[in-house]
Amino acid sequence: MLYPANPASKPLVSLHNVGVRRDGRWLVRGVDFSISPGEIVTLIGPNGSGKSTSAKAAIGVLKPDEGRVERPSGLKVGYVPQKLAIDWTLPLTVRRLMTLTGPLSEREMMAALEAAGMAHMPDAEVQHLSGGEFQRALMARAFARKPDLLVLDEPVQGVDFSGELALYDLIKQIRNSTGCGILLISHDLHVVMAETDTVICLNGHVCCRGTPETVSQSPEYVRLFGSRAAKTLAVYSHHHDHTHLPDGRVLHSDGSVTDHCYPEDGHHHDHDDPEHSHHHHAGERHA
Numbered sequence: 447m448l449y450p451a452n453p454a455s456k457p458l459v460s461l462h463n464v465g466v467r468r469d470g471r472w473l474v475r476g477v478d479f480s481i482s483p484g485e486i487v488t489l490i491g492p493n494g495s496g497k498s499t500s501a502k503a504a505i506g507v508l509k510p511d512e513g514r515v516e517r518p519s520g521l522k523v524g525y526v527p528q529k530l531a532i533d534w535t536l537p538l539t540v541r542r543l544m545t546l547t548g549p550l551s552e553r554e555m556m557a558a559l560e561a562a563g564m565a566h567m568p569d570a571e572v573q574h575l576s577g578g579e580f581q582r583a584l585m586a587r588a589f590a591r592k593p594d595l596l597v598l599d600e601p602v603q604g605v606d607f608s609g610e611l612a613l614y615d616l617i618k619q620i621r622n623s624t625g626c627g628i629l630l631i632s633h634d635l636h637v638v639m640a641e642t643d644t645v646i647c648l649n650g651h652v653c654c655r656g657t658p659e660t661v662s663q664s665p666e667y668v669r670l671f672g673s674r675a676a677k678t679l680a681v682y683s684h685h686h687d688h689t690h691l692p693d694g695r696v697l698h699s700d701g702s703v704t705d706h707c708y709p710e711d712g713h714h715h716d717h718d719d720p721e722h723s724h725h726h727h728a729g730e731r732h733a
């Protein structure tokens with residue numbers, strides 16, 4: 447059965463004007479977004495732009511200093527963090543990894559491993575897994591408990607291109623077969639899963655949001671990566687025309703400095719226009 451995104455249903459989580467402040471600095475501010483059942487939301491943004499911080503605020507791992515987060519009570523969240531504190535000197539099998547965070551019946555565990563394409567290696571040593579196998583095991587662990595919301599922080603890190611496609615396929619299957627909402631943090635500014643319903647670009651605040659371009663149309667892209675890639679990946683990229691200074695002020699492209707960024711900066715709008723496709727400046731900074 448397919449569960450398409452259903453924005454009309456009550457969101458699983460919604461953030462309203464969320465800000466997180468640490469050591470006198472706003473890590474993120476004014477973050478608004480929500481995730482509905484069956485919806486795939488992808489957060490993109492430069493390193494340090496607050497993607498992980500926003501995701502942690504969304505699931506309640508981190509308490510916002512400003513704004514509010516609404517989650518129905520009893521919401522089940524599966525979370526795959528960007529980094530895992532695992533002592534690699536100790537032997538750890540996939541089976542043990544699956545039950546580290548809580549009990550799981552053999553049947554539930556095997557069903558999750560099966561869905562993740564890992565049913566053949568429950569007794570494999572985690573430290574010998576390939577990058578793709580490791581991410582599959584982590585995903586299996588997260589969705590084994592049938593979460594309403596699955597949060598995946600950079601799930602394709604350390605995975606090669608064909609492995610990436612396979613993982614995106616798996617994420618799509620999870621969404622389609624369970625109808626859970628998915629919050630995905632992408633390591634790549636320019637490429638998101640084609641099934642992404644909403645892309646949110648962070649740059650210390652929500653810079654812009656919209657649906658991704660359906661698929662990269664360019665023949666070069668299809669030639670380089672194949673039509674399968676074009677079906678799975680889409681390009682979504684644009685240009686930030688202002689820089690967040692370390693003290694929280696904003697340097698605009700005309701050289702002026704203000705306390706905040708403004709709607710008329712020319713990029714604080716929702717867009718999904720394929721024409722609106724630029725690139726980030728390397729070395730861009732943000733508060």
Ligand SMILES: Nc1ncnc2c1ncn2[C@@H]1O[C@H](COP(=O)(O)OP(=O)(O)OP(=O)(O)O)[C@@H](O)[C@H]1O
Pocket residue numbers: 468469473491492493494495496497498499500528
């Ligand atoms: N507990 C903390 N105390 C102080 N600063 C923090 C804390 N956690 C994160 N930061 C800072 O907040 C900023 C946002 O971090 P965050 O991990 O959310 O970014 P990100 O967009 O996920 O980055 P990346 O793409 O590099 O993973 C960074 O500058 C980081 O150094």
